[in-house]
Amino acid sequence: MKQSNKSRRTFLQHLAMAGIASQTLLRTGSVKAAAAEAQGQVEGGLGWPDMAYQTLGRTGFEGSRLVFGCGAALGRRPRDQLLNAALEAGVNVFDVGTGRYYSDAERNMANFLAKARDDIFLVSKSIVYLDEEVGPGDSITPTQAKQGAKVWLEVLEESLRDLKVDMIDAYYQMAANNTDLVGSEEMRMAFEQARDAGKIRFWGLSTHQNAQAVLEKAIETGWYDLAMIAVTPAGWYDWDGKSILPGSPPMTGLAPLLARAREAGIGLIGMKAARHLAGRNFLGWGDEDAFNDHYDEQFLAAKLTAFQRSYAFVLEHGVDAVNADIQNFLHLQENFTAAATSRQYFANTA
Secondary structure (H helix, E strand, O other): OOOOHHHHHHHHHHHHHHHHHHHHHHHHOOHHHHHHHHHHHHHOOOOOOOOOEEEOHHHOOEEEOEEEEOOOOOOOOOOHHHHHHHHHHOOOEEEOOOHHHHOOHHHHHHHHHHHHHHHOEEEEEEEOOOOOOOOOOOOOOHHHHHHHHHHHHHHHHHHHHHHOOOOEEEEEEEOOOOHHHHOOHHHHHHHHHHHHOOOEEEEEEEEOOOHHHHHHHHHHHOOOOEEEEEEEOOEEEEOOOOEEOOOOOOHHHHHHHHHHHHHOOOEEEEEOOOHHHOOOHHHOOOOOOOOHHHOOHHHHOOOOOHHHHHHHHHHOOOOOEEEEEOOOHHHHHHHHHHHHHHHHHOOOOO
């Protein structure tokens, strides 16, 4: 997937114009004003940086530092124009999930994959569905694990069918919060069965609850190639509280654990890095200044939005890439810029 500098520049100009024009049109209702503002900003030098890449653990894949999170974006309808824009700009890792959770997202991705499959690293995932609900600290019996592994393989078949592909690069244990399941021999055997059949290449997990213990267990087993973790500059994101996990050390304090995971060959993908910043203050959640105490003055002065700042920070403090839910061209541009330029703000970060 190579582009000449000229063709890439032209593409990005057109993409930028589309994003600016759509927002101006919504604000003013004037097509003429929208076209004029878009043209003026592009001619004034608006452009996108080159995407940055990082090897994703033992997969060996040189992945874009921005992962396109497709679950929410594609749940209701195809978004081929948006997906193609990301691909052409340099994003080469796309993450989706089972239709049992993300509605029609996998089906709505199939047309894009029919043309782009050879150019991307495709991730999908499924919860391990058990007959009885279990919590993070509950013990899992071998019978429960065997049943969960069986259903996980069944859902994988559904994903392959809905995506209309023969193979998915990485398939995750989704919403992994129970260390017994993460360390389950039954789950390991299910992965190996699917891998040996050529249906998946790598195994991963995603977690936004009990993440520290889950990542510790993943390191201990040596089985997992990728881990998508809910982490922010202030520390672990808590799915239940939609906030920072009480008692969590800041991300800088998690550095030794993240380093051990990477040393164990696990590619780390951050998620929910900016979720705590969003929302409605009058409902008691959402604060764009929530992470400012974790930034130095130079970083705070950078010309970045609060959301870009959170992505750039987590990228340079322990994760290889960041997964972002992208709903429109402006989201894409904002997230793309943060992932592409994060290294320049932390040149001395180990």
